Amino acid sequence: MADKSNANTEDMSEEEDLAETARPFHYLSFFQLLQSLITALLLGVVALISLEVLMSPIPESALRPMLIWLALAFFFVVIVVPKNFTLGFLCMLLCQLVAWRIASLYYAYLLSWPLAFAFFVNLIWFLSTIQRNSFETAGRGLTLWQWQLTFFRILVGFVMVPHFTDKLFAGSLPYMEHVEFFSLLGYPDPAMIIDAAGLAELAIAIGIGLGLLTRLSCFFAAAYILFAATLSGALEHGFVSFATAVSWELPLILFASYLSFTTTGGGEFSIDGALRRTGKMPGWIKLLMGDTGLAHNEHVD
Numbered sequence: 001m002a003d004k005s006n007a008n009t010e011d012m013s014e015e016e017d018l019a020e021t022a023r024p025f026h027y028l029s030f031f032q033l034l035q036s037l038i039t040a041l042l043l044g045v046v047a048l049i050s051l052e053v054l055m056s057p058i059p060e061s062a063l064r065p066m067l068i069w070l071a072l073a074f075f076f077v078v079i080v081v082p083k084n085f086t087l088g089f090l091c092m093l094l095c096q097l098v099a100w101r102i103a104s105l106y107y108a109y110l111l112s113w114p115l116a117f118a119f120f121v122n123l124i125w126f127l128s129t130i131q132r133n134s135f136e137t138a139g140r141g142l143t144l145w146q147w148q149l150t151f152f153r154i155l156v157g158f159v160m161v162p163h164f165t166d167k168l169f170a171g172s173l174p175y176m177e178h179v180e181f182f183s184l185l186g187y188p189d190p191a192m193i194i195d196a197a198g199l200a201e202l203a204i205a206i207g208i209g210l211g212l213l214t215r216l217s218c219f220f221a222a223a224y225i226l227f228a229a230t231l232s233g234a235l236e237h238g239f240v241s242f243a244t245a246v247s248w249e250l251p252l253i254l255f256a257s258y259l260s261f262t263t264t265g266g267g268e269f270s271i272d273g274a275l276r277r278t279g280k281m282p283g284w285i286k287l288l289m290g291d292t293g294l295a296h297n298e299h300v301d
Contacts, residue, residue, distance in 0.1 A: 031125040032081050035092065038118045039074040042099070045110060046070060057106045062171035066111075069098045069169070085129075086274045090154070090210045093122050097158060101165040105174060126151075129269075142268055149261075150269045156257045157209025160201040167198030185232070193231070200224050211270020214261055215290035221258040225251050265290020 046067045049056040058066065073095035081088030096118055103111035133141035142150070166174040175194065182190035204224065207217025229251035266272040272289040275281055281289070 031121060031128070032077060034121055035077045035118065035125075036074070038114060038121070039070060039077060039092075039096070042111060042114055042118075043067070043070050043074060045114075054110070056108050056110065058102065058108050058111075059106075059171045059173070062102050062106065062169065065169035066099050066102045069095045069102075073099065084274055086269055087271055089122075089125070089129075090269075090271070093154075094158065094161070094205060094209060096122070097161045098165050098169060101162050102170050105166070105170050146267055147269075149264060150267045152257070153211065153214075153261055153266060153270070154209055156254060157205055157207070157211075159254070160205040160209070164198045164201035164205065167194050168202065187231075197228065208258065208261065208266075211266025211272050213285075213288045214266035214270060214272050216288040218258045218262045218290075222255050225255045225258065262290065 045054065046063065048054045049058065050060075050063055050067065056063070073092045076088045076092040076095065079088075080091065096115060100112060100115035100119065103115055130142075130144075130147045134144055134147065135141075167178055178194045179190045182193050187193055200220075201224075204217065204221045206212055208214060208221055229248055266289065268277075276286065276289065
């Protein structure tokens with residue numbers, strides 16, 4: 001009986017600690033309202049372009065995916081953010097970045113400039129979250145070095161957005177450019193390679209940028225980068241190649257970055273962290289996530 005009582009006490013203590021950790025990740029209603037208005041406006045503009053009320057250089061094959069991504073962004077900022085800020089914010093950011101990439105590819109300034117402004121708002125929102133979490137939570141929030149790792153994780157995850165967007169969601173023009181490149185390298189089925197690469201890069205953006213099963217995603221991402229660098233011939237041109245503009249400098253940076261997060265995991269500001277705070281994750285899932293806990297925070301006086 002005493003053992004059961006101690007176990008129950010430990011479980012309750014852990015849940016309380018998780019609740020304390022989760023509390024600082026609250027949303028700011030001003031930023032949520034502003035992003036909701038921006039995304040709704042962009043949805044309206046894309047709808048008018050689809051109905052041919054407004055003119056745009058974006059082809060129909062890219063306009064439909066853009067409409068879907070903006071609709072998802074609107075859903076995340078309006079519905080998910082109030083319930084789970086971490087999940088809602090990160091997913092909204094990913095959706096808006098994909099839409100921004102599509103608009104920028106076709107120089108659709110009517111859409112790309114508002115999306116650039118939306119990105120700036122997201123950046124201020126993120127910095128405000130850091131400020132409130134680190135300095136207004138009486139030491140219960142993340143340390144600044146943990147936020148630095150979080151920022152870097154999001155960066156190296158979402159750096160894949162232009163790559164998978166061009167291959168999967170931006171229409172036939174950028175897609176065929178990739179197909180032609182691999183055709184010149186002599187591969188028999190370049191279209192299949194591009195499709196598989198696009199899906200892999202989308203998985204990396206979700207797994208690392210959003211922080212979902214981060215440790216597993218990082219091993220996969222590191223293997224993908226090594227395979228892609230070999231397939232594209234980047235490893236044959238040395239560390240820096242000004243003649244071909246292709247080298248193994250960038251693949252090396254990404255490879256090392258992805259492997260580094262196999263030790264730390266995604267941190268608290270990730271989908272893994274949000275799932276962990278529910279207190280219901282089995283041990284083997286936590287192993288695939290990595291160490292997202294705050295139990296070993298060190299505060300330097």
